[in-house]
Amino acid sequence: MTTEELARAFAVRTQGRWKDMDADSLRARLTERGRLDAGADFDAALVQVRAWFFEADAHLFVCGGEPCRKRSRDVAGVEGRLVSRADGLRVSVTGCQGPCKQAPVGTLRVGERCQMFAQVHDICDWDAVLDYAARAARARTLLVDPGQAEAFRFDPVHHHDRASVPLQRLAFLVGHFAGEGRYPGRGGAFHKEVVGSWEAGGRFIGLRMAVTYPLDDGRNDVHEALVLVGYDAGTGTYTARAYTDSGTTSDYTLALDGDRILFADRVPAHAAGAAGARKVLEPRAGGYDEALELQRAGEPFRTYSTLELRVVAEGRHD
Numbered sequence: 001m002t003t004e005e006l007a008r009a010f011a012v013r014t015q016g017r018w019k020d021m022d023a024d025s026l027r028a029r030l031t032e033r034g035r036l037d038a039g040a041d042f043d044a045a046l047v048q049v050r051a052w053f054f055e056a057d058a059h060l061f062v063c064g065g066e067p068c069r070k071r072s073r074d075v076a077g078v079e080g081r082l083v084s085r086a087d088g089l090r091v092s093v094t095g096c097q098g099p100c101k102q103a104p105v106g107t108l109r110v111g112e113r114c115q116m117f118a119q120v121h122d123i124c125d126w127d128a129v130l131d132y133a134a135r136a137a138r139a140r141t142l143l144v145d146p147g148q149a150e151a152f153r154f155d156p157v158h159h160h161d162r163a164s165v166p167l168q169r170l171a172f173l174v175g176h177f178a179g180e181g182r183y184p185g186r187g188g189a190f191h192k193e194v195v196g197s198w199e200a201g202g203r204f205i206g207l208r209m210a211v212t213y214p215l216d217d218g219r220n221d222v223h224e225a226l227v228l229v230g231y232d233a234g235t236g237t238y239t240a241r242a243y244t245d246s247g248t249t250s251d252y253t254l255a256l257d258g259d260r261i262l263f264a265d266r267v268p269a270h271a272a273g274a275a276g277a278r279k280v281l282e283p284r285a286g287g288y289d290e291a292l293e294l295q296r297a298g299e300p301f302r303t304y305s306t307l308e309l310r311v312v313a314e315g316r317h318d
Contacts, residue, residue: 007045009095016053056090058137065096068104118154145197166231172283181307205229
């Protein structure tokens with residue numbers, strides 16, 4: 001590797017901010033190993049690469065070090081995809097970025113912040129990273145929904161798991177969904193839109209939702225809520241807390257029955273006589289189904305309303 005390539009890899013490892021003692025230590029190691037170009041001005045190279053590291057609004061740095069290339073399942077295909085699918089995002093292949101045990105790795109810088117990705121083996125893995133990187137670049141912030149890239153986000157400082165493994169069972173809730181709800185046997189309809197996203201490094205799933213109920217006088221009764229879903233490792237339970245537009249909060253304990261999510265819910269005000277209610281969420285192709293079931297004393301749960309939530313295609317407005 002040239003002096004410039006060594007300096008660039010160092011800049012990415014330190015996310016563009018290093019102390020003089022770190023640069024001195026690197027220079028000493030490279031000199032001892034005979035890896036610096038004859039007559040190379042390493043200090044000047046570091047000045048140049050600092051400017052290079054920060055000059056673009058968004059830049060994806062893909063590690064081309066030996067462990068990363070060796071563990072990639074399709075090096076040529078991956079590098080070709082990175083170049084062809086960059087969508088205006090700057091992409092560079094660098095020397096070793098550090099956490100070799102997590103190879104293949106990469107680092108995305110947007111503005112002043114960086115996000116590292118680890119164990120990105122295949123073309124489809126890099127597509128997920130590129131999709132997130134492109135959206136983050138357009139928004140000029142890393143605080144956009146990582147989507148499928150969540151599974152590859154890596155924190156080299158805290159070294160905790162990249163995401164909550166138990167929550168992966170609920171990953172079908174992540175995305176943008178909408179659908180029309182029905183009341184079997186009694187007529188009427190309502191509309192619901194849900195945006196699900198990974199939050200706090202994949203430790204929670206956030207669900208922003210709005211439900212619209214048409215009124216007889218032609219107006220719409222709209223209710224909005226924010227729900228945070230998590231997993232309590234101490235008790236082994238899935239939990240959720242809902243925050244509503246009326247200023248109230250409600251806590252739920254979720255149960256998993258195969259792929260389905262079940263939890264006790266509030267009985268609708270106009271469903272007099274019901275002793276209990278529960279919601280049932282079940283993944284389907286392109287989204288998931290949601291049903292509200294009511295139970296009367298001594299009777300099994302029966303369906304009260306059904307809703308097919310399906311992915312909203314980009315650019316479509318419901």
